[in-house]
Amino acid sequence: MTTQKNCTAFSDSELQTFIDVRRQIHAAPELGAETPHTAELVAARLEQWGYHVHVGIGGHGLVGVLKKGQGSRCIGLRADMDALPMQEKNPFAHASKIAGRMHACGHDGHTAILLAAAYRLANSDFNGTLNLIFQPDEEGLCGAKAMIDDGLFQRFPCDAIFALHNMPGAPVGSVVVQAGPTMASSERVSLTIGGKGGHGAMPELAVDPVPVVASLINAIQTIKSRNLGPEEYAVISIGMLQAGSVYNIIPDEASMLISVRTDTPQTQQKINQRLEQIVRGHEQSFGVRIDLQITQLAPALINDPEEAQRVRASLAPLFEPGQIHHRGPKVMGTEDFAWMLGEVPGCYFMLGNGEGEFHGCSVHNPHYDFNDALIGLGAKCWIALVEGFLV
Numbered sequence: 001m002t003t004q005k006n007c008t009a010f011s012d013s014e015l016q017t018f019i020d021v022r023r024q025i026h027a028a029p030e031l032g033a034e035t036p037h038t039a040e041l042v043a044a045r046l047e048q049w050g051y052h053v054h055v056g057i058g059g060h061g062l063v064g065v066l067k068k069g070q071g072s073r074c075i076g077l078r079a080d081m082d083a084l085p086m087q088e089k090n091p092f093a094h095a096s097k098i099a100g101r102m103h104a105c106g107h108d109g110h111t112a113i114l115l116a117a118a119y120r121l122a123n124s125d126f127n128g129t130l131n132l133i134f135q136p137d138e139e140g141l142c143g144a145k146a147m148i149d150d151g152l153f154q155r156f157p158c159d160a161i162f163a164l165h166n167m168p169g170a171p172v173g174s175v176v177v178q179a180g181p182t183m184a185s186s187e188r189v190s191l192t193i194g195g196k197g198g199h200g201a202m203p204e205l206a207v208d209p210v211p212v213v214a215s216l217i218n219a220i221q222t223i224k225s226r227n228l229g230p231e232e233y234a235v236i237s238i239g240m241l242q243a244g245s246v247y248n249i250i251p252d253e254a255s256m257l258i259s260v261r262t263d264t265p266q267t268q269q270k271i272n273q274r275l276e277q278i279v280r281g282h283e284q285s286f287g288v289r290i291d292l293q294i295t296q297l298a299p300a301l302i303n304d305p306e307e308a309q310r311v312r313a314s315l316a317p318l319f320e321p322g323q324i325h326h327r328g329p330k331v332m333g334t335e336d337f338a339w340m341l342g343e344v345p346g347c348y349f350m351l352g353n354g355e356g357e358f359h360g361c362s363v364h365n366p367h368y369d370f371n372d373a374l375i376g377l378g379a380k381c382w383i384a385l386v387e388g389f390l391v
């Protein structure tokens with residue numbers, strides 16, 4: 001059962017067309033930056049409906065542009081097209097036909113939703129410029145950046161940008177539109193501890209990096225527990241340790257890989273400063289050299305409060321009262337759209353994918369599937385937003 005109100009309704013056969021498109025994409029998943037066939041499918045549909053389609057932006061990214069009236073306002077809507085390198089375990093007919101690849105995050109659905117909206121908006125009376133942005137490699141956190149670096153917002157200026165994601169476990173007909181921090185930043189921290197190798201029986205002649213690793217593990221744990229306040233969200237996980245090869249050799253070198261996630265740039269900066277201080281302190285106290293590399297994979301996703309309010313107001317006619325939530329569960333996952341929100345204000349919101357064993361199944365799980373009931377509702381969200389923005 002859906003609780004959505006009937007607005008800009010799609011006929012059953014129109015909806016079926018986009019359900020078929022979604023299942024077609026689901027059955028033939030493409031990974032990372034390599035999404036040529038999905039991009040081709042999207043471009044062909046958009047061209048058919050009168051969009052000016054610009055392909056090859058940051059790889060297989062594309063933008064469909066439709067201008068109407070004399071209005072100068074421009075809006076950008078983004079969908080992601082990439083799948084995941086995992087084996088699907090669903091029995092249905094549209095399950096992945098390619099071993100080791102699966103649309104387990106619903107990006108097939110996000111693409112179908114934006115196509116359904118594009119189809120209807122081609123005949124709408126909006127006033128301004130509509131930019132439909134289809135990006136590859138959301139999962140690798142590189143697709144948005146590649147499009148931006150290739151001049152996305154210089155070539156297709158946007159006053160505001162928007163994206164949506166499905167949310168398993170929340171009922172269809174519910175939506176989370178949150179102002180401010182919404183998804184986490186992600187950093188890969190690499191530490192290489194350079195000591196002086198030697199015989200395991202003569203530690204006094206060596207500089208052993210192993211106790212340094214042990215001490216670093218403890219010290220790094222105190223960043224979250226001792227340096228951050230209760231409102232500063234962060235996750236610091238040490239995922240890899242490497243040192244030595246046999247029992248009686250003191251290794252020359254040891255290394256660690258750490259994942260750092262935060263929900264604001266301020267917390268991120270604070271953690272990076274503490275990492276630097278801890279590392280330099282260990283160099284002094286243990287007499288080792290430590291190479292510290294911090295790689296930002298994506299920044300925190302921060303929704304503009306005004307644009308979040310605009311989304312809530314636009315979506316209000318589509319949802320039952322009480323089904324537009326201002327706060328969702330706190331998640332420390334990362335979303336590539338954060339790079340785009342670093343350039344242009346906007347909002348990323350989440351539509352309930354349904355509950356129960358099937359539609360409540362978590363994304364990135366081999367039994368996950370996007371709920372086709374969201375295609376009509378999601379498209380209506382985009383239409384309402386565009387028609388409210390481009391007036």
Ligand SMILES: [Zn+2]
Nearest residue numbers: 105139363364
């Ligand atoms: Zn994902």
Ligand SMILES: [Zn+2]
Nearest residue numbers: 105106107165
């Ligand atoms: Zn996703």
